[in-house]
Amino acid sequence: MSNKTLLAIDVGSTSITAVIAKNNPDGKINILGTGTSRSEGINKGSITNIEVASKAIKKAVNIARGSTSEVIDSSVISISGAYTKGLRSLGSVNVPNGIITETEINQVMQMALYNATIIPEYEVVHVLPIFFKVDDSKDVENPLNMNGSRLEVSVYIVTAKRTALTNVKSALKAAGIELTNFVLDGYASAISLLDEQQNKFGATVINIGGTTTEFVSYKGSAVVYNGFIPVGSNHITNDLSVMLHTPPNAAETLKIKYGNLLKLSDSDELSIKKVKIPRIGDEQSTTEVSLDHIQTIIHARVEEVLVLIKNKLKNSGIQENIGAGIVITGGMSQLSGIKELAMRVFENIPIKISNPINIKNGYMNFDDPTMSTIVGLLFYSLYENRTFELDSNKNLMKKAVKKEEIPVSQATKQTVVKEEKVSENANTKEPLEKEDTTRLPTLSKKDKGRGMSRFWSKVSEWF
Template sequence: MILNNSILAIDIGTTNIIAIVASNDFSNKINILGVGQSKSEGVHKGNIVDINLAGNSIKEAVSTALNSSGSIIEKAVVSLSGANTKTLRGNGVVNIPSGQITQNDIKQVLKMALYNAQIIADYEVIHVLPIFFRVDDGATISNPLNMNGSRIEVSVNIITAKKTSLINVRNALKQADLEVDKFVLAGYANAISTLEEDQKKLGSAVINLGGTTTQVVVQKGSTILYNDFLPIGSEHITNDISVTFHTPYSAANMIKKQYATLLPSRDSENENELNIKKVKLPILGNESESKEISLDQIQPILHARIEETLCIIYDKLVESAAIDSIDGGIVLTGGMTYIPGIKELASMIFTNIPVKIANPRNIQNGYINFNTPSMSTIVGLLLYELDSENNFELDSNSELRKNNSLQTQNNFMQQQTANTRPSQSTLNDIQEIKTVNKQEKKSKGLSSFLDKIARWL
């Protein structure tokens, strides 16, 4: 049974926009009800730069998703690029009057940590993620619910985003007749969809190599220790090829998709074949003419750009000391991971740190294949809203993130109660029947009394 708790998730990427309508059933399975995709317009390097163009792209994807699902939804869970975000620390302490910690106590101590933090005036809070809790003077813990004590304290990481960026997203959604229900950092969504529990426990860096941007987060336990953003992606490789060979962008993109590889030749015979094999590229400005290039000229261009990107990330992780918190390794995801040899190159840069390419958790459905790295963000949005895992954190509305499986069961019980409760018209009918029965009983009683008098006479 699919219950009426459908959500709309929208991943606003720089190259594509994807919208998905989904819901939990009573067994806590995520059901995909509708999918829509569109080419992203008005978005540049993670930022909305044209409200109307972005709004039209969002509307196209959302309309397809809603029409295919038959749903009417007016609010959406929306991904937020790591551009224009900042992370800061906070601490809070509250007393426990009842002696046993409730969800409300956890919410209050998280809000106290938020209150104590120095939020920059033109920034807005997106996530309040606990690093640890402590009850009285005990050890640090991750789940204080139902524990006994007189005081609870928390240390948190607070992710904030520039207000102007959020306003632009909200205005773009208004163009599609939608409101933002909540924002989710895209890097956090990537971590939710790709990391295993052991990787979270040990600490891992998730690097999403996208079309024009690269998102980096380090997650340890239930918190994001580090969050960064680079305005570099696979389209920069396309641009490098276009500039190097003076060929149109479309031709450079075709070459990248068909022949891009970072893998070295295995033997001299293959190397000679690579040197000999040539492709024709049209000349920019005079596309009726073309020139030949050998495929071995492509690899150095790819290698230089991707190596530069990964080295920048490595330096940033070292500079921030976040690299000391990734015993779980490096996880690569996003569209650029399709390039053969990228894992091997990353392993050479992140020495002595395990590197893997990860697909997001695959949600079985009849609409779309989620088992690809480019789907990491949208799957993370769905899991953030619909997964049963209960993380004690505040969302972008400063509300405690709810366990959706409990919400689903509550909705089910309310629905069952509503179905079994008689309507007002039914109650009126019952009252009328009772009145008739009373009148009949009175009539029968009088008739019986007169019969007895007649018999006596």
């Protein structure tokens, strides 16, 4: 587990979040500094103005750096699915020594990448294994140290437009940041939200942001599909502004204060039925609008987003494999009634509204749906990986094994208990504790001599 200091940057459609962190000796993430700034020079996940975007990124990073004097060793940034394409490929290699090591795993992943037909103007962001195959054993999740003569792999490859990645690098360089890795936004969100069971049985994470909607599908603990829709919660604000002829800031207030996808109760006499809103171009005068009309506009836009996602999942064949259901996160997930609407749209598929795991710190609250991506970036870079993969530099990310150290006092106690068990079983036929087969027995000189004499006696019998 790396102890290097990491700078993680989530370039969202409405805000940019920067976090500096590293692992404590106990393996837990230690947040050293955080910073946020308004997202500028970015539209629907793509950088439209490098100079403006770099200033916005630099502002967030400088705020985070103000809390720590640690030297940053590596950096990771989220990229939008707006300019990505996913494809599948296969690879196979022989295992010369009969035991699969990280060398063979790297070789087979690189072979799968080599065999893939990647569009010339696209670059690799992730090479994620769907399953490994050792000889005739199918669906092997982790082939490390297994015995076999041939190793095969099926992978899901995420690629992104080279020009878009270059623009991100240019914006970071202008902000004085050296980039280490790109991570797909939706993939990062999924890492921060899904548990082992959801990964195994199949789940889709939908992250609905300000101007974009990203989604990633898992099956058998592997990413099998990712998608993008250039629509988000800001489109609701725009719809309200246009349909109600009110300024955008008033429309945003309406969305936040009165946004609800659940039907109003007619029997509740105390509930507000109408609100006054300013007129665009003449903000001194106001107009009364029914909440029912406001909610109809909001409902139409949210339903459109969910239906578009459903159609993409259906066309890709993924919808039939969402055994653990759909997890919705992001800013729009806070809209009242979105779970109920999603249940109707996706027809009997379990729906969950989820926040990422809250990393305790004194700077920022991560228990918020808008923090899913930044938390995922931290997990991706600082926690042990769920499986092997090739990162955006085409380097193998190893599956780390967390070793737990036993305190000296506890180890001594275990030794005493073990000795007592041996003495208790000395005159009985009960089996002793299972021996450690990874250690060879120590032989005395006498035993060694007997062993050799038996060996030569056996040889003389053969000849």
